Amino acid sequence: MTGPSSAVADRRLTSILIRQLPEPLAGTQAAPETTAAHAESRELMRLVGELSRYCKAEISGRSFLIAGHRGAGKTTLVAAAVERATRAASGVRPLLVPLHGPSLLPRAEGDDAATDDLRGVLEQIVLGLHRALATHLAGEYRRRVVERVEALAKWEKNATSPRDARSRRRVTRFAERRRAELRDAFELAAQLELELFESPTPLRLNEYWRRGGFLPHGVGSGDTSSEWYYATWFADGVPARDALGDRGLRELVALVSASHAYQRISGTFTRRERLAESGRRRARAGWSADAARAVTLPLVSLVAGGLAGGALLTSTDGLLATLGGIATAAATAGTLRLSVDTERTRRMSWEQTFLPDLSRATLDRVIPLLIERTRAAGLAPVFVVDELDKVDAESGDLAKRLRRAVRHLKKLVAESAFFCFLTDRSYYEELLRLDASRVFAEEYTFYTHRLFVSYDMLALHRFLDSALFVAPEVVASTTSEANKIKDDAAVLPYILLHRSRAHTIDLHRELLLHRDAEGYVAPSLTVVRDGPAGWNDVRIQVAAEIVLDGRELRQRFERDPAFRRLAHDAVYYLSRTWREREQTVDLSDDALSRFEAYLRSRTGAERGGSRWTLELSEKDLALLFQAVRSLAEMLSNPEAFRARLEEHQNDWEGRTLDPPPYEGAIFDALQLDAAMPDSEGVVTVPLPLARTDGDAWQFRWVYDPAGNGDPEEIDPESRWRPYAAFAREFETFLRGLGAS
Template sequence: MLLKFRKSAEPLSPNAETEPIILAKSQAYYILSRELERYRMGDTGGRSILISGHRGSGKTTLVHSAIQEQRKKLRDLQKDKTLLVVDLHGPNLLSTPLTPSTDSADNPPADAAQLAVIQQTLKQITIALYRSLSKEIAFEFERRTGDAELTAQLKLELDNASPPDVFRQFWAKAGRLDDRGFKELIALTSAAQAYQMVSGQIEETIERKQTAEAKQSLSVESNNDSRDNALKSFADALIGLFTGAAAGATVLFNTDFKGLLAAAVGMGATLLTIFGLQYTSSRSKEKKEDRTLKFIPDRSVSTLDRQLPVLVNRLREAGYIPVFVVDELDKVIAYPYEQFGNLVAYLKFFIAERSFFCFLTDRNYFDYLNDLSRQKPYPKEHTYFTHRLFVLHRPADLHNFYNDQLLMTDPTGATAVLDSGTGLSGTLQNPILDDTEIQLLSYLLLHKARMHAFDLRQLLSNLITQDDLIQLPNGLRTYLGYRFHILIQVTIEWLLNQGELKARLDQEPHFGQLAYDTLYYPSRCWEKGEPELDARKESLEKYLNTRTLFNHQLHQANTPQDNQDHHLDQADSTPKLKQFISQSDLDFLHDQLLKLISKIFIDPEQVFDDLKINGTIQEQANIQNADVRHQIQQAIVQKHHEFIMDLRYTRPVEISERAREGVIGSISDIIGVQNDLELLEPLGDNRYRWRFDSYGRKLREEVPPDLEELIKNCEALFHPLNDYLEELSDHTINLELLAYNYGIIRTTPGWFDVITSLDRLKRYHKNRERYDQLDSDRIALSDYLRILTEASPVIAKSILMAAELGSIANEQPGVTLANGMDTIRMFSIPADQYEKYVAGLKDFQPDDYHLEKVSLDKWKKNVDTQYKKSAVPLPKTEVDGLTKNWWQLWEKRMEAYLSSDKASFELDRLDLLMYASRLMPVGMLHPQFDKINIQSWSYLLLLSFENNPDDKYQSYRLGMAIPAMKALGLHSTIDRFASLLNQSSFSTRFKSETISKIKATWEQYQKAPSFKTRTFTKAVIIISNYIIDWQPSNLYSVFVIPFDLNTRESYPNAYQMLLNDIFKPEDFHQILIQKGSEDYPETSYTAILPDGYKKIPVAWIVSYFVSSQIKTSLPIVRDPLNLEQAMAALESKA
């Protein structure tokens, strides 16, 4: 297999919604993710998080990944909300110089300089917030409308921070004038106004004026100067004359006074009328009131600290949840950090209680705060940040990160030369890779990267060839330039997982960085080319001072030029290492350094003995987590996604149990037993001298051993022994397979590496032209020669045992031997227990099978003699008897399983013989039930119901039905099956004695304690052509139908009986797994299930739980896809 680099997307990039995101997740990531989730759910009003770590440790990526995860959750929940990422550049945020403050109160004095800094900070926050909001709104607008031209116009208006009536027109065109739309307009308008305040000047006056006025006027006047007035005067005279005449007439006819009185009255009336009509009268009344109100809004920057919390609240109401990320702070803040602390204290109400801020700094500020907390009881800085996180990746985090980036694919035959930047040399070959070499490469790269995520990715990227292929370097197990790096890394990881150091790292991740610096101190000296290693305590302290960047020279180099004078004045106050760690911690770190030197450089065997005993290399390997399984089960029955992926030839890397054992064995083999592999030579007083450089070359010329004898012994043994094994097994076994497949001999050095080394050494012996890998080749040949001579009795014993076990199959010699070797591997039988199971080895004498370095003849003769006795095929009658005995053995085991839940039995010789016979269903059973997966239990259940009249073992097969259904959690199916036993339509299909035996088994099971505590849940039918390596669990119920036409045609009765009689659709969440390819069309799957079964296309099934940190429930995923990778892919297709 070849390795393929897995393409992924950066968090918050345009492809982050569809492509997987690969991240080295640390403890800091999970804390930050949890706080972000609480914030976006509204459980908290705000948080202020300090995130520290070395440059390149992945602080920014960590924050963006946590934000991306929460954005995906919001999308999956179909919430009309999103996290609004506001990236702030530290140097821009704090570009105004800070002046020291002398006030020790919690609230620093707001002098002019401090106010300038605060205003500059608020300005940058406002600008960044508006720009982020504008970008998000434009993106959402185009996604909703699909109108690129209208979106372009909106972007221009956003750039101008236009008034609200302009934005309202866009919202109306988009049909967003609803409740959410109005909230968006309010938030956008508020943000635009704040942006205008900081990007220009705004003058606005609001004036109100009120006036009230009332006026009345009446006027009659005479004017004879004009013609009109003359006419009016003539008319008035006529009116007066007629009035007087009328008055006189009235008096004359109605009184006793005749002429004189009537004339007087008439004349008087005439005169009065004329005078009244010419009289002018005028009257006026006026009332007036004025009132003016003028309001001038304060649009100055000084009001931002009050307006920003309001703005953030409006954004959250509109569905935009802002998260502020302040990066590169270490470039502008410096010891003693008082000025930055004053700024945080002043804005604490906003940045910690009304919004979510992430401050990214280097480790110096983190150490400063920790030291301050130790020196003072609860200083004001103690509550600046809700959490102080230190980004430190544990070995398991980086091994997972490494594995997640790789895919295994079919070989292409390509070759390439490694980039010189990797530190690896040599031509890349195209051997058949196994998981062991892939994991060995991870240790090599982790050591070169010093467990630094950024450097690890770079090293891995440098190995990429065309078509994104990664090909392992030749000589990974033999070249000393690789072997030393692997040994050091494994030992460092071993130390980090020991006792007090592990407990300390669990509690204080930031202390781990000091531990890492300490443990990599020898490696740094080694790769610098220093001739000696000074491991004295004072030397370690001096080195750690440089690693923490607290010595004066490095501190001054990182100080801006215009501030260096100020820092020079504080030279005496520059902190040293002892200010940040105690003397006892320094002593502890020095002890760890000496332990590392003694364990790996002087006496490494204890480390690898411990690895062999405990069987653990990486914490993340082979995780079987009940919570993970439960989440997957919940996803199966509750949620369905469609995700089509053809992975027949591509699969992510996972760590199998066999790979872990291979890694442990290979690392142990890498040590060697010769003094030539000692990397250090003690000089006394904790000082050492290097014997090899970092490329595996000896630093001092030494007299080489007799190369001629070494080459002669190797030529006499290597190829002849390999040819003999191939001839004996019909080319099914050779030295390479003995190491890689069967574990009979050590895997390091490998066979192909050894042959290459032998050819190079022969050329050197002939022409004496020294080359870089001379010492590596000589040691590899010596080691391999030693391995073969010491393992020769075990090789002989395994061949003879395999021959006797395989004789039951009555096959060709090569097949017989291969079957026997597979049996030994399957049950992991130690060589010292072979005699327990094979009669032919009871008289085995190891001394008779020791190889001699110069001759293979005696060994071959003894093996041939015994092989002829062991490989004799067994008579059929004896095979039948052994088969029946095996069925009876398993009948008793199943009875014990039903009655007492016993699931572990001692390995029997019958198990070995029947496995070697390849008779079904032997290969699916193991005396340790935890090694029987649900695929095997399902197949056993299928075979139970195949009614073949000629099958003499039918009663035993049917007897496995109830145990298999119990293991699969099909309790409803068990009860239905038990009820069918009394129905003639069913019972007549089997012999009466078989039915009676099954009824007895059912009655026995009903009396078992576990029968009363059964949990009835709907099960899942899975159609798959691949082994699903889930172990039975009470957390789920499942049945696997192998998608294999030949299997269905071979067992038609079983399929018909299970799917129509025993299974009922209402008991299942039926799941159809489709591959979506021409070879496996959907119609082929739909033909498997009869009518009534619901067929739901979902994703593939995954069984290897590489990571226990599962944040999102999954539907079904397929073996052997990595769980986290499947999760990312499924989320992208949701």
């Protein structure tokens, strides 16, 4: 009996799987190990290179203008660049900080419009950086706890397997204690996530990092979430987290700084610092003879009395001299007293009160310091201003508003941080016009690099190769069924590319549209590929790729990669008129103005409040118009198609090592042989275009996009075919009459 797994295996061997590829940075930035498939482009490589240099502190900042049609993949391009730079980083990693363009540049009117715009930009930068930093560190905190759980389980398994019973018990007790700590760590991680957006105090944050053991190495390092961590702890008796390091402290400094800045824009934040000092100086000097009097007084009295008595003895009799000496000694003993006392006092008092300005007006001084502290914590902020085309749609004045904001913040935007401004094609073309009309206009140095998102066909084919999966058993098989699946897998990318006009979001939609509930290519698409609708999709797409890969256009792309955007619009000009059900195609000289108007509409020059026109030289216009004519010639003349195809294949082999692209199943799907008249002049499967007036550049569509066509238009001789048998019989009859 065949179960569900067998049914899936059978389907796997009989169908093509459309894989749902993960988007870059889907879910979190904290998992750089997962790689999302993304179409390669020169713009992506330039962005990744500058991001890597920014993380290595080789450059202080950059500002990128990234333009493209809506749905071209601008946001995905930046996310892919951040993801790749994260995987390549060995120290500082990029931190994606999304900013919403309409919120960043709200409509402001009046005399204070410039000030309001500037304040709005600063507030949104602080808000975005605080949100990104808090979300990232909270996610990293929990991820490190999860890694510790996994590391502890691996260490316990390896540590107990070869040991004796006593050692195993010791290891088990150690592991149980660590698991109890980790259960508390999960609770800490959840509580931290709740409190981070409530501006916790520095002491509170320090407690989280200390209890988690992240103060030395931080949550951005995996040093405390490996088997080595527990092995060292078990062997030494102390955790390795006690080692020296300040990564965690730097993370706290950045987080506290972001919280303080967030408080300034989310409420009233006040702080008073008071310093009071006082001093008193007292000097006192004194000397008294009382202490020594008891010793010196008898001696001094005797000496004084003796001297007095001796003096009287020389002039009087002995009795009188004796009485005088005794009186002198008594008087000396009663009067000898000495006291000296001096006192000086000095008093000083000083008090200072400091009220720091914590208002929003000081954000321009706070943000550079906040960015610097975030980088010191191992995270390099990458600000991505998205949805700027919505600003233009609402106010019609995106250029003016960006000029006003960037003018005051140029040092921050281009020299102190990494900014990416994502706009539509209209603003990009307007900057090109300003460059052409003015010498070094003000916007000339606003953006370090200008990128236009446009993928070449080879990059899109490689992306589809990763999206369409054929089981290895089928690839190795040579059965007819396996060969059919491999042929379908080779041809389907051309059908998908043509139906999406090589536009990124439309290509994703086509993949989703033709994916069934089990993830495989829907049978309806493989049926289409075997009919006129699929053949015409392949024909138009292959012809467009050959024209784009022509020598002249290829050289033009090398000189100016952004010119590819106009070339793509040009080669799909015919296809778009076809989808609009236009029956005829006019490529005469008189139709050049209509073609130019089409290109202008594709750039957005005629939309909304735009006040500019497409700047396109006559030479470039002629080059693109000739490309369209070459495409029409290939789609209406099978011999011309075959000649251009052979020329392209030979040129491809001469300049690349890759095999020629349009062989095997792809060549068979072109149905060029069936487009040639047979010996009787019958065309089985004509090309989608047909000339209507000889050598003039006038064409008509033979099929509609669904593959339906008027039998008489598909085969002009079909109206006479029912009478062909009668004609042959009548001819035979006449020949028989002549012979007789």
